[in-house]
Amino acid sequence: MATIVQFENVGLRYGSGTETLSDISFSLQSGAFYFLTGASGAGKTSLLRLMYLAQRPSRGIIRLFGEDAVVLPRDRLPGFRRRIGVVFQDFRLVPHLSAWDNIALPLHVAGMPVAEINEAVREMLAWVGLADRAEARPATLSGGEQQRVAIARAVIARPELLVADEPTGNVDPEMADRLIHLFGSLGKLGTTVVVATHDLHLLTRLPQAQMMRLDRGRLHDPTGLLRFPTAAA
Known part of the structure; x- marks a missing residue:
């Protein structure tokens, strides 16, 4: 499968404070489904903002669709964003x-x-x-x-890439299941799906999904399904 999203040692800092995200490295494959979990304040929304080009990183490399998105000229941003679907928390x-x-x-x-x-x-x-x-x-x-x-x-x-920030937070459990399966069906059409959620119940609805867990701005891999490169690699 083609690599749709690739982060290499990405860091994000707002202003002069400490980093919100630190040393983030991972690859997302075409047609795969990923849950992004973590406590409130772990950095899930910030990571999604980097994926859909609403924010540039403070350091590191981000590749989308095989191109370096960090240095992408402004006149090419609209075309890139049309390849990405976004579900915002505030609609x-x-x-x-x-x-x-x-x-x-x-x-x-x-x-x-x-x-x-x-x-x-x-x-x-x-x-x-x-x-x-x-x-x-x-x-x-x-x-x-x-x-x-x-x-x-x-x-x-x-879209080729769909990122959703707590997309089931305002619907009942039955509709939440229906929407998650809608997202899952997009993968069969080749869309890479990333759903940020704190609802652990959802993680059981798509057994084929992989999980990424953020903890205080750093990625952890509790399932072993994702392999994050180390600095030595």
Whole structure:
């Protein structure tokens, strides 16, 4: 399998304080599913921000899709970001757009024909259980409904890399299982999926998933499924 994401001795520091992330090294493979776990404040959101190019590291090398993302020119960033789907903790829906139009947005940006967009959005709304809320705007949706719209928007374009920050935090356990299996099905289409969660129950839902655990800004490998290079390597 191709390597989609590679970190080499990455560190992240905000301002002049201590490092939020230290000596992070790992590789993520095409079509694989990874859970990113760790206590609150361990650095999960910061690590995801580095993956979807919202933050540059203080040191180290990050390669995405085979290219050095740290030195990527600004004019190439939009094209790279279109290859990445992101589910944010705070949803970040466009407030004046309906659920339908929020979900359709990545496909419009990609230039997909309207007929194909309509079919894809209709299918996605049904999958996340919001077929009857297509015309609702975010302010009229519950937190769980907004989360499902945000997830549908992130996955509809079948990104090469999907990163999700606590994507099941606002939905009931049944919907959480459904969404995790939706993420898992993307892997069969070649998408690399990284889900940050503190919900240990979810870790049992996809036996094929691998686990990355952050502890105070450093990665640990409790399962042995991921091999993180050492400085000597």
